[in-house]
Amino acid sequence: MTTFRTSLLATAALMAGIASAPVQASTFASAILDINNFRLLHANGTAYSTADFTILQGTNDAHATASLNGVFANGTSSIPILTGTPNVAHQCVGGTCGGLANNDFTPFASPPPVPGTFGYADQDLTGASITIGAAPAGAHARTRADASTALNAIASGNSDVGTSTTFQFTLGAADTMTVSFDASAFTQAYVSPGSGPDANANARLSWSINIVDLTTQGRIFDFAPDQLNAFSVRSRTDGSPGILTYTFATPLGSPLTKTSGLLSAGTSYQITIQHNTLANALQQELPEPDSMAVLAAGMLAMSLALRRRKS
Numbered sequence: 032m033t034t035f036r037t038s039l040l041a042t043a044a045l046m047a048g049i050a051s052a053p054v055q056a057s058t059f060a061s062a063i064l065d066i067n068n069f070r071l072l073h074a075n076g077t078a079y080s081t082a083d084f085t086i087l088q089g090t091n092d093a094h095a096t097a098s099l100n101g102v103f104a105n106g107t108s109s110i111p112i113l114t115g116t117p118n119v120a121h122q123c124v125g126g127t128c129g130g131l132a133n134n135d136f137t138p139f140a141s142p143p144p145v146p147g148t149f150g151y152a153d154q155d156l157t158g159a160s161i162t163i164g165a166a167p168a169g170a171h172a173r174t175r176a177d178a179s180t181a182l183n184a185i186a187s188g189n190s191d192v193g194t195s196t197t198f199q200f201t202l203g204a205a206d207t208m209t210v211s212f213d214a215s216a217f218t219q220a221y222v223s224p225g226s227g228p229d230a231n232a233n234a235r236l237s238w239s240i241n242i243v244d245l246t247t248q249g250r251i252f253d254f255a256p257d258q259l260n261a262f263s264v265r266s267r268t269d270g271s272p273g274i275l276t277y278t279f280a281t282p283l284g285s286p287l288t289k290t291s292g293l294l295s296a297g298t299s300y301q302i303t304i305q306h307n308t309l310a311n312a313l314q315q316e317l318p319e320p321d322s323m324a325v326l327a328a329g330m331l332a333m334s335l336a337l338r339r340r341k342s
Contacts (some may be wrong), residue, residue, distance in 0.1 A: 056226035057145040057181040058267075060234040060310035062218045063136050064259065068286070069170040069212035071160045078168035079161040079208070081113070086299065089198020093117035095152035095174075097190045099124040104150075112198050113163060116156040116170075122190075125149030129179065136173045141274065142221045144181075151177040152192040160196075160304075170212075178232070178312040193307035199245065202296050209290040210240055210254055216279040218310075222267040230269040232312040236260065237305065242291060245299040252291040 071079045081087060094107045104124045108117035121133045129139060129146035134155050139146055158170040176190035218234040239255035258279045265275040281287055294300060 056230060056314055057143065057179075057221075057223045058226065058230055058232040058312040058314045059142045059145045059177075059179045059221040060219065060232040060265075060312045061138060061175070061177045062234040062236055062263070062308035062310045063138060063175040063216070064173070064236045064238065064306060064308050065136060065215040066170070066172045066238065066306060067213045067215070069158075069160050069172065069210075070168045072209040072211055074207045074209070074290075076209075080168075081161065081163055083161075083203060083206075084200045085203050085297075086199060086201040087113070088200075089196065089302075091115075091117055091156060092195045092197070093119045093154045093156060093193070095119045095122045095154045095190075095192040097122040097124045097128075097150035097152045097176075099148065099150040104152075106152075106154075112159065112196065116158070117154070117194070118156065119154040119192075121151065121153035123149060123151050129177070131177075134173070136175050138217050138219070139177075141219070141276065143223060145179050145221070145223075146181075148180050148182050149177070150190045151175075151179075152190040154192050154194060156194050172306050174306060174308045176234075176308040176310040178310045180312050180314040182314070190311070191307065191309045193305065195306070196304040197301065199299060199301050201299050202294055205293055205296045207290050207293055208242070208252075209288060211286045211288045213281045213286050214238075214256075214259060214279065215281075216259055216263055216277070218263045218265045218277045219274065220265040220267045221274040222269060222272045224272045226269040226272060227315045228269060229315045230313060231267065232310075233266045234263075234308075234310045235265070236263040236309075237307045240302065240304045242294075243301045243303075245301055251300075252289075254289040256287055258287075 089112045090109050092109045097104045102124050104122040106119040106122050108119050110117050126147050128149045128151040154174045156172045160170045162168045172194050174192045176192050220232040220234050222232050238259035242252035243250050
């Protein structure tokens with residue numbers, strides 16, 4: 032009798048351990064946006080230069096924020112457009128962040144495996160959209176955000192990063208303004224099978240430019256290509272695990288372009304360029320309902336067996 036009861040208790044303990052142990056789960060999201068050879072062009076195709084403006088002033092602003100379980104790492108920079116460009120140091124919370132070095136904008140190999148538990152963000156901007164002195168026009172802006180969870184625990188990671196250029200200008204002569212640039216985009220979201228309730232991973236990009244007439248406050252030009260906005264959104268949840276990836280690159284010799292209407296001489300305008308990447312991942316592992324049901328059934332069966340043994 033004692034041996035039988037001991038055996039049943041051992042079995043129950045084993046079943047409880049199996050049922051309460053969460054399935055190994057992981058989530059991962061990554062977003063990378065590379066804008067290269069960004070230029071503002073005259074109607075004749077040549078790049079604007081400082082000599083074309085009677086007023087030209089503004090700033091390049093940048094930020095990078097990484098977070099994990101409520102712990103944040105932030106970096107910011109703001110530099111006048113005629114002085115220089117920001118390069119915010121990479122921000123990492125949680126371990127080594129997959130071994131990423133500063134200004135590394137190469138995607139991880141496709142998960143699984145997930146490269147750790149961390150939040151990560153990085154930014155870099157070089158060059159300028161117009162000719163400044165002897166430096167030819169051609170800005171290069173890169174951002175990335177990563178969020179990864181690979182622990183049997185409640186864990187979350189969130190990163191966002193961006194570059195914003197805003198400047199006021201007045202032209203010396205009326206002309207149109209053409210935006211021209213090459214782009215490379217990458218987003219990826221992954222949730223492993225067996226992840227707990229509410230597990231999710233999301234990655235997206237956003238890029239836009241607009242021109243506002245400062246006299247009327249009317250927005251007279253907008254450009255936000257879908258390839259760098261709506262098309263980039265990738266998301267996975269515990270209800271739909273697996274991996275989704277988005278990639279885009281402008282074909283060789285075919286940059287993204289759009290031309291404004293005629294801009295008047297002597298009128299004050301403002302250009303705003305927004306460039307952002309976002310990745311977030313959440314993992315919340317709990318005992319699976321099916322395992323709990325198995326445990327309950329097993330305990331009930333053992334209880335009935337004990338009763339029959341006593342009788």
